[in-house]
Amino acid sequence: MATPVMSYDPTDLLDVERIRADFPVLQRQVNGVPLIYLDNAATSQKPAVVIQAIENYYKSYNANVHRGVHALSEEATAAYEGARKKVAKFINARSSREVIFTRNATEAINLVAYSWGSANVKAGDEIIITDMEHHSNIVPWQLLAERTGAKLHFIPVTDEGYLDLAAYDALLNERTRLVAFTGMSNVLGTITPAEDIIARAHAAGAVALVDASQLVPHKGANVQALQADFMAFTGHKMCGPTGIGVLWGRRELLEAMPPFLGGGDMIREVHRDLSRWNDLPWKFEAGTPSIAEGIGLGIAVDYLNSVDLEKVHVHEQALTRHALERLRDIRGLTLYGPPAEDRGGVVSFYVEGIHPHDLATLLDQRGIAIRAGHHCAQPLIERLGVPATARASFYMYTTHAEIDALAEGLEAAKKVFGL
Amino acid sequence: MDAMSMYQEQILDHYQNPRNHGTLDEPVTIRREEYNPLCGDRLVLEMRVVDDKVEAVRFRGHGCAISQAAMSMLSEEIVGKSVDELKQLQKQDVLDLLGIPLSPARLKCALLSLKAVKAGVYGVPQYDIDEDDE
Numbered sequence: 373m374a375t376p377v378m379s380y381d382p383t384d385l386l387d388v389e390r391i392r393a394d395f396p397v398l399q400r401q402v403n404g405v406p407l408i409y410l411d412n413a414a415t416s417q418k419p420a421v422v423i424q425a426i427e428n429y430y431k432s433y434n435a436n437v438h439r440g441v442h443a444l445s446e447e448a449t450a451a452y453e454g455a456r457k458k459v460a461k462f463i464n465a466r467s468s469r470e471v472i473f474t475r476n477a478t479e480a481i482n483l484v485a486y487s488w489g490s491a492n493v494k495a496g497d498e499i500i501i502t503d504m505e506h507h508s509n510i511v512p513w514q515l516l517a518e519r520t521g522a523k524l525h526f527i528p529v530t531d532e533g534y535l536d537l538a539a540y541d542a543l544l545n546e547r548t549r550l551v552a553f554t555g556m557s558n559v560l561g562t563i564t565p566a567e568d569i570i571a572r573a574h575a576a577g578a579v580a581l582v583d584a585s586q587l588v589p590h591k592g593a594n595v596q597a598l599q600a601d602f603m604a605f606t607g608h609k610m611c612g613p614t615g616i617g618v619l620w621g622r623r624e625l626l627e628a629m630p631p632f633l634g635g636g637d638m639i640r641e642v643h644r645d646l647s648r649w650n651d652l653p654w655k656f657e658a659g660t661p662s663i664a665e666g667i668g669l670g671i672a673v674d675y676l677n678s679v680d681l682e683k684v685h686v687h688e689q690a691l692t693r694h695a696l697e698r699l700r701d702i703r704g705l706t707l708y709g710p711p712a713e714d715r716g717g718v719v720s721f722y723v724e725g726i727h728p729h730d731l732a733t734l735l736d737q738r739g740i741a742i743r744a745g746h747h748c749a750q751p752l753i754e755r756l757g758v759p760a761t762a763r764a765s766f767y768m769y770t771t772h773a774e775i776d777a778l779a780e781g782l783e784a785a786k787k788v789f790g791l
Numbered sequence: 792m793d794a795m796s797m798y799q800e801q802i803l804d805h806y807q808n809p810r811n812h813g814t815l816d817e818p819v820t821i822r823r824e825e826y827n828p829l830c831g832d833r834l835v836l837e838m839r840v841v842d843d844k845v846e847a848v849r850f851r852g853h854g855c856a857i858s859q860a861a862m863s864m865l866s867e868e869i870v871g872k873s874v875d876e877l878k879q880l881q882k883q884d885v886l887d888l889l890g891i892p893l894s895p896a897r898l899k900c901a902l903l904s905l906k907a908v909k910a911g912v913y914g915v916p917q918y919d920i921d922e923d924d925e
């Protein structure tokens with residue numbers, strides 16, 4: 373019988389060494405030293421099973437989907453549609469018909485802004501987003517507001533890096549059509565109270581969209597528990613390939629929406645004077661889709677299920693706690709965002725006297741990959757009052773030793789700058 | 792490329808003690824602001840041209856060591872030059888001033904200063920420097 377664990381050592385929960393062996397790129401060297409990849413918020417690395425699944429599709433059953441009756445096409449269709457079912461189950465969608473494959477999260481959000489937006493938003497209506505959005509959850513709404521004459525409002529961010537929910541309440545009213553917000557900030561790591569935000573939107577009669585690009589890969593998201601209306605996320609941040617993303621939407625909403633792009637695959641019948649749309653989800657998937665990438669995403673979902681995202685989240689919170697402690701000890705370093713218990717594995721910081729790009733270059737010399745800049749979230753960076761930040765972001769394969777190497781690298785960078 | 796060699800004393804000196812830093816007293820003949828959206832590097836360059844010669848230069852802004860040091864070095868270089876000579880400045884001139892190898896990603900930082908000078912003297916909304924040019 374197992375003895376009860378008194379204090380959680382996350383390494384007991386997650387076999388990080390075994391996980392690391394699944395990711396071929398983690399074996400490589402950069403500038404003569406082992407790679408320390410701390411840019412997971414930009415994109416995750418890929419396990420060998422995903423890479424093999426893509427290769428296997430091209431090697432053994434490459435064919436277009438939904439079109440042929442020959443063996444290869446049927447195999448490809450089954451694999452591609454099988455991936456959709458895996459994704460649906462992964463986010464607890466009622467039906468895989470609610471899962472639309474897009475190119476990425478950006479396209480998923482644009483799909484809603486164009487299709488749902490043009491049918492449901494008019495002059496004088498209001499849309500609420502937040503000050504901690506990625507540009508992909510800002511610009512489509514600005515464009516929609518411009519097209520329709522609707523007004524765009526922003527939920528402010530507190531000094532501690534939380535959304536100001538009292539201000540949110542004050543923004544909601546009977547003209548609010550949509551609330552679009554991130555489930556987890558790609559800069560501060562803040563995990564937002566999605567259920568609560570959605571419930572308040574519904575109480576005001578508005579529809580809610582969650583940008584779960586950071587949330588799904590690290591913690592998972594259950595669309596029924598959240599009571600969400602739309603959720604967007606992107607394959608390449610969750611061990612899957614680039615070129616594939618997901619829009620999940622409530623079926624009633626999707627059924628009522630006009631198509632986004634027109635073309636093949638999205639129609640049932642086409643005549644000179646009119647066309648009839650295909651059923652969900654294909655109504656929103658015009659043209660030949662990203663077949664290999666869709667199949668790869670399905671395998672990525674299998675992989676995430678096999679490691680168990682709950683354990684990943686606990687592991688990442690322990691890493692974040694460790695990182696916050698180590699970086700707090702560095703003189704002249706400012707940390708942004710809430711305490712570890714309220715965030716995922718993302719840490720943004722600024723070192724007085726060293727521009728983040730110089731930091732990133734000096735860390736790269738030690739094989740450490742971090743991101744420097746505005747992280748496609750300029751309104752938030754402006755709110756923080758710095759021109760740019762450095763960001764380290766973790767995943768299931770990140771180790772405590774790698775975070776120690778980051779802290780040492782930062783001290784060394786300060787020395788180079790004579791600080 | 793060796794990052795240490797990127798942060799030689801000379802570069803850090805120009806970064807930490809920029810020459811011609813600040814705001815130029817009137818009259819200002821040319822004022823130009825350049826922004827690198829990728830990095831958030833920002834430069835405001837002011838020049839006074841008298842009898843077709845650059846008499847005084849000031850700049851301010853913020854950004855990485857490379858972008859700010861390059862502007863500081865270039866600012867020293869352009870004082871006393873004619874407008875025609877400024878028009879003839881090339882990418883290589885900036886790289887020679889810096890005297891360090893730069894990765895493609897950091898080349899943008901170095902060339903922001905040249906963009907400010909060129910766009911300023913040509914008086915165009917945007918001056919594109921082809922970074923792939925040899």
Ligand SMILES: Cc1ncc(COP(=O)(O)O)c(C=O)c1O
Pocket residue numbers: 413414476477478479506508509554556557558583585586606617748
């Ligand atoms: C929170 C968030 N939303 C959206 C995106 C956009 O993802 P993609 O570029 O794959 O569409 C990103 C990633 O860059 C992100 O971090």
